[in-house]
Amino acid sequence: MLTKLDPASHWLAGQIAGIHLFTLGGGMMIGAAAVLLYHAIGRIAGVSGIFFTGMKDGGLWRWLFLGGIVVGAGLGAYLFPSLNIVSRPNPGIWILILSGLLVGWGTRQGGGCTSGHGVCGLGRLAPRSLVAVLVFMATGIITASLLRHWLGVPA
Amino acid sequence: MKSNLSALAAGLLFGLGLMLSGMSNPGEVLSFLDWTGVWSPDLIGVLGSAVLVSLVGFQLARRKDRPWFEAEFAALPRKPIDRSLLFGNLLFGIGWGLAGYCPGPALAGLALGNDEVLVFLVAMLAGGFLQQWWARRRNDL
Numbered sequence: 001m002l003t004k005l006d007p008a009s010h011w012l013a014g015q016i017a018g019i020h021l022f023t024l025g026g027g028m029m030i031g032a033a034a035v036l037l038y039h040a041i042g043r044i045a046g047v048s049g050i051f052f053t054g055m056k057d058g059g060l061w062r063w064l065f066l067g068g069i070v071v072g073a074g075l076g077a078y079l080f081p082s083l084n085i086v087s088r089p090n091p092g093i094w095i096l097i098l099s100g101l102l103v104g105w106g107t108r109q110g111g112g113c114t115s116g117h118g119v120c121g122l123g124r125l126a127p128r129s130l131v132a133v134l135v136f137m138a139t140g141i142i143t144a145s146l147l148r149h150w151l152g153v154p155a
Numbered sequence: 156m157k158s159n160l161s162a163l164a165a166g167l168l169f170g171l172g173l174m175l176s177g178m179s180n181p182g183e184v185l186s187f188l189d190w191t192g193v194w195s196p197d198l199i200g201v202l203g204s205a206v207l208v209s210l211v212g213f214q215l216a217r218r219k220d221r222p223w224f225e226a227e228f229a230a231l232p233r234k235p236i237d238r239s240l241l242f243g244n245l246l247f248g249i250g251w252g253l254a255g256y257c258p259g260p261a262l263a264g265l266a267l268g269n270d271e272v273l274v275f276l277v278a279m280l281a282g283g284f285l286q287q288w289w290a291r292r293r294n295d296l
Binding site: 020022023024025026027028029030031032033034035036037038039040041042043044045047048051052055060061062064065066067068069070071072073074075076077080083084085086087088090091093095096097098099100101102103104105106107108109110111113114115117118119120122123124125126127128131132133135136137138139140141142143144145147148149150 | 157158159160161162163164165166167168169170171172173174175176177178179180181182183185186188189190191192197200201202203204205206207208209210211212213215216219221222223224225227228229231232234235236239240241242243244245246247248249250251252253254255256257258259261262263264265266267268269271274275276277278279280281282283284285286287290
C-alpha cells in the first residue's frame with residue numbers, strides 16, 4: 001500500500017502505523033507458500049530458478065507453481081480490486097527491456113532472486129543468500145534513488 | 156498427483172500474498188527502493204513477515220527425513236560466496252531498481268492487466284538465456 005506520511009509526525013511511529021495489515025498478512029502468505037512447497041515436495045520456492053529450469057526440464061510441478069502465482073494474483077485482484085494499482089508511471093519500453101535483461105542475467109548468475117535468496121535463503125539461514133540480499137538491496141536502492149531523483153525520472 | 160497439487164497450492168498462495176501485500180505493484184517496490192522520495196517501509200514488512208514464517212518452517216523441516224510427497228529434499232548447492240554471486244546480484248539489483256520488478260511480481264502482473272510485464276518478462280527470459288549461453292561458452296574455452 002502506498003503510505004503517504006506527514007513528515008512532521010513522529011517518524012518511527014508513523015512508519016510502523018503506516019504498515020498496512022495486508023502487508024504483513026500478504027508477507028506471511030508468501031512465507032507459508034515457500035514452507036508448503038518445501039514440506040510437500042522438498043523444493044525451494046525461488047521464482048527465477050523455477051522459471052528458468054522449467055524452460056529446460058519442464059517438470060509439471062514447475063508450471064503449476066508458476067501458473068498458481070498468476071492465478072493467485074488474479075484472485076487477489078478479483079477479491080480486492082482497489083489494491084490492483086500501478087502507482088508509478090510506465091518507465092518506457094527501453095527501461096523495461098534493460099531492467100528485464102539485467103534481472104534475467106543477474107538472477108541466473110547470482111543463483112536466485114527476492115524469493116529464492118530472500119524468503120527461502122534467509123529462512124534457511126544460508127550465508128550466501130544473506131550476502132545476495134544485501135547486494136541486490138544495495139544496488140536496487142542506489143539505482144532507484146539515482147534514477148528517480150537525481151536523474152529526474154518521474155516518480 | 157499430490158506433489159503437483161501442492162505446487163499449485165503453493166503457487167496460488169504465493170501469488171495471492173504478492174498481490175495482497177502490494178508487492179505486485181512496482182510503484183510500491185520503488186517507493187521502498189527510492190530513498191529520495193516518500194519512502195515506504197512496506198517491502199521490509201512483507202519480506203520480514205515472509206522470512207519469519209519461512210524461518211520457522213525451514214527449521215521444522217530439519218527434523219524430517221523427507222518431504223511429504225517426494226522421496227527426498229532437493230539437494231541445495233553448497234557453493235562458496237564467489238564473484239558470480241556478488242556480480243549476479245549486483246546486476247539483479249540494478250534491474251530491480253530500474254523498473255521495480257523482480258521475477259515473482261512480474262509473473263503476477265500477467266493476471267493484473269498490466270501490459271508492461273510482457274515486455275519485462277520477454278527481456279528477462281532473454282537475459283537469463285544469454286547468461287547461460289555465456290556461462291557455457293566460458294566453460295568450453
